[in-house]
Amino acid sequence: MALCCALRPPLALLSLPARHRSLGTATAAPRDGKKKARVSRSLPEPSWEERTPLQVKYESQKKILQTLASRLEELGIDAQKPGGLCCPLQPVVPSPIINGYRNKSTFSVNRGPDGNPKTVGLYVGTGRERNIVCVKANHVENIPSKHKQVAQCYEEFICHSPLDPCILFHEGGHWRELVVRTTRCGHTMAIITFHPQQLGQEALATQKALLKEFFTCGPGAVCALTSLYFQESTMTRCSHEQSPYQLLHGAPHIFEELHGLKFRISPDAFFQVNTAGAEVLYQAVGELCQATGDTVLLDICCGTGTIGLSLAHQVSKVIGVEVVEKAIEDAEWNAAFNGEFKLTVAKRISNCEFHSGKAEAVLPQLLALWEDARPLVAVVNPSRAGLHHRVVRAIRNCRSIRRLLYISCKPEGEAMRNFLELCCPPDPQKKLAGEPFVPVLAIPFDMFPHTVHCELVLLFTR
Ligand SMILES: C[S@@+](CC[C@H](N)C(=O)[O-])C[C@H]1O[C@@H](n2cnc3c(N)ncnc32)[C@H](O)[C@@H]1O
Numbered sequence: 001m002a003l004c005c006a007l008r009p010p011l012a013l014l015s016l017p018a019r020h021r022s023l024g025t026a027t028a029a030p031r032d033g034k035k036k037a038r039v040s041r042s043l044p045e046p047s048w049e050e051r052t053p054l055q056v057k058y059e060s061q062k063k064i065l066q067t068l069a070s071r072l073e074e075l076g077i078d079a080q081k082p083g084g085l086c087c088p089l090q091p092v093v094p095s096p097i098i099n100g101y102r103n104k105s106t107f108s109v110n111r112g113p114d115g116n117p118k119t120v121g122l123y124v125g126t127g128r129e130r131n132i133v134c135v136k137a138n139h140v141e142n143i144p145s146k147h148k149q150v151a152q153c154y155e156e157f158i159c160h161s162p163l164d165p166c167i168l169f170h171e172g173g174h175w176r177e178l179v180v181r182t183t184r185c186g187h188t189m190a191i192i193t194f195h196p197q198q199l200g201q202e203a204l205a206t207q208k209a210l211l212k213e214f215f216t217c218g219p220g221a222v223c224a225l226t227s228l229y230f231q232e233s234t235m236t237r238c239s240h241e242q243s244p245y246q247l248l249h250g251a252p253h254i255f256e257e258l259h260g261l262k263f264r265i266s267p268d269a270f271f272q273v274n275t276a277g278a279e280v281l282y283q284a285v286g287e288l289c290q291a292t293g294d295t296v297l298l299d300i301c302c303g304t305g306t307i308g309l310s311l312a313h314q315v316s317k318v319i320g321v322e323v324v325e326k327a328i329e330d331a332e333w334n335a336a337f338n339g340e341f342k343l344t345v346a347k348r349i350s351n352c353e354f355h356s357g358k359a360e361a362v363l364p365q366l367l368a369l370w371e372d373a374r375p376l377v378a379v380v381n382p383s384r385a386g387l388h389h390r391v392v393r394a395i396r397n398c399r400s401i402r403r404l405l406y407i408s409c410k411p412e413g414e415a416m417r418n419f420l421e422l423c424c425p426p427d428p429q430k431k432l433a434g435e436p437f438v439p440v441l442a443i444p445f446d447m448f449p450h451t452v453h454c455e456l457v458l459l460f461t462r
Helices: 008-014 034-043 054-074 147-160 200-216 217-224 275-289 306-314 325-341 359-370 389-397 414-423
Strands: 104-110 119-124 133-135 177-183 190-192 227-232 246-250 254-258 263-264 295-302 319-322 352-356 375-382 401-408 438-445 455-461
Touching: 054 325, 054 414, 054 438, 104 133, 104 147, 119 147, 147 177, 147 190, 147 200, 147 217, 190 200, 200 217, 200 227, 200 246, 254 275, 254 359, 263 306, 263 325, 275 306, 275 375, 275 401, 275 438, 275 455, 295 359, 306 319, 306 325, 306 352, 319 325, 319 359, 325 352, 375 389, 389 414, 401 414, 414 438, 414 455
Parallel strands: 190 227, 295 319, 295 375, 319 352, 375 401
Antiparallel strands: 104 119, 104 177, 119 133, 177 190, 227 246, 254 263, 401 455, 438 455
16 A cells, blocks of 8 residues: 555655765765765764755755766766766755645545544555554645545545445445645546446446535535546556546546646646646756757657647647557647647747657657657656656667756656666667767756655756
């Protein structure tokens, strides 16, 4: 069982291991242990409370760049820069919003500290210690009050339902997760996951009707949902293709504004969880791309097309690739809508194409068409699983790509493997033939205040 990331933050920060509690902010740590020990002796180590979370985050990003530098050295690449980092690390860019910034929250249904098995909230504890409980999210600072209100109403609904919560699939029960998504224009989407177990169509229809009634004319109407979805699911997670999101009430999409553009968002489409933070991030990505009028921008793992569409006016063409079909439909709609109505942008958005499918399947053929063409800049923003090795190979072997921005919320994980494959010497066995990339700049963004996590942008050139 995974801990909900909305609750991880304060707990995780407080329990940071001692190795994360070294000194320093904007300057890199000395490379030799001796010097480091001298620094530690001469200055008392500040407690976590004495340091800002941004300093804590800076330290952890620094360690990631130090790890990358040593791994590259092991491959025979002279990568160590001052402080043992693989490239300069800029200070963490703060989020414009600190509290209540989340536009999406996922609430579980499970036993609370009082024993109530119909508690809607967030998990605390660990599976290994068998001490997981579900606690209400009322005091969690990064979740907005609207999300808490919908969670409270859902709890009220399931508490009055004769059906059981589904805690362990094989033990039966029905009521599962609630996802709440909101936008700055006041839209609220709720998605309820339900385990059908042995229920027939008629019984399912009854539950859906009760849910709709509760949220449209019952006590849940205070939430003023603009979309209410229901998904039957017998697995931990189901895509729309595996089990469709069923619209019970309202509009099929919510809409968000970002950099003056309007974005349509489907229930299963990714959107950065901190919209104001995303604006800051995309602005910086635009600057780091150094695009000229004839640049072609590859937006790999593009979601609803936010990065490509934000930068479309700077480049000759945007090519987006994304695995979630509904997100690609959103991206196409977003391109068309903003192209048609946003005549104020310097160039109308008519230069974007989006491809649906796994990047590892789509990209190799796509890049073959662009080899030796105009300058290509690649922006990759994969999920935590990182890029498939075929994607790295296709990028690496496409000579026109001289500049690559890797955006990652977990650079210490699978992304590290990608960094090494991008930068290692040519390796015929792995079919990594092109010139290696070199990391030249790292900028962390505080996309997730109240947590230990950052969004890291790593710029590579060759
Ligand atoms: C962190 S999100 C970034 C989305 C987008 N760049 C943004 O800023 O909104 C990662 C995206 O990668 C997509 N994705 C995951 N695996 C993929 C794959 N194998 N091929 C293409 N897209 C993938 C996910 O569906 C998700 O939309």
